[in-house]
Amino acid sequence: MKITPAKDISLNPVDVSGARDVKMRLLISPEEAPHFSMRLFEVEKDGHTPLHTHNFEHEVFIVDGQGELIVEGDNKKFSTGYVVYVPADKKHQFRNIGPNQLRFLCVVPNQY
Amino acid sequence: MKITPAKDISLNPVDVSGARDVKMRLLISPEEAPHFSMRLFEVEKDGHTPLHTHNFEHEVFIVDGQGELIVEGDNKKFSTGYVVYVPADKKHQFRNIGPNQLRFLCVVPNQY
DSSP states (O other), X not given: OEEEEGGGSOEEEOOSTTOEEEEEEEEEOTTTOSSXXXXXXXEEEEEEOOOBOOSSOEEEXXXXXXXXXXXXXXXXXXXXXXXXXXXXXXXXXXXXXXXXXXXXXXXXXXXX | OEEEEGGGSOEEEOOSTTOEEEEEEEEEOTTTOSSEEEEEEEXXXXXXXXXXXXXXXXEEEEXXXXXXXXXXXXXXEEETTEEEEEOTTOOEEEEEOSSSXXXXXXXXXXXX
């Protein structure tokens, strides 16, 4: 059992090549839950996640802010309250194109 | 690929015994994603989910509102921005105890 304000969970920089001004809180970790993990990403103005591909899906909910998803070279805008599904093996990137911080949940399977 | 405002996804009453004034949007369904499903619950003032038990876990993020989680007879308060993990086989219920609507995401495994 866990019941915690997300802001009390540690915020760590995403230090991977191609990421800019992105931090992450691991809300529910693979050690805490058997099947999937819940992460909260915080992207500063003009920041972005890496443009990358992997063999697992993303289930995303936009908590706050405005952004665009680059997926397989296409470009789609989103804002607070959007749901986003990125299937496995699609090249993708989340970019903050709003005036404020962008925050989104991203759930991934534990085994990949 | 999916990128959609959650409010455009159909809102359906949760018509199960013990639920009161709860509706759900199936944001990402088992037909759309291989491992887990994302649902958005909307609970009116004084509403609640059923007090029940099942053999799968919940990963929850409180989008908006104030509530309490009844879990195994204990009682814990939460509000906007909380993360909640309910393991499998724990008797639980989400109750809206705030003045406004309560909205929370709840992610569950597809196979159960």
